Amino acid sequence: TVLRGRFAAQLALVSTQDWLQAKEEFLRSD
Helix, strand or coil: CHHHHHHHHHHHHHHHHHHHHHHHHHHHHC
């Protein structure tokens, strides 16, 4: 249970970082 929660938190953090990076690239391309 703890491992699953830790994995989910790490996955959410990675996807958030990817989303922020994509957003920055999108704003730059304008």
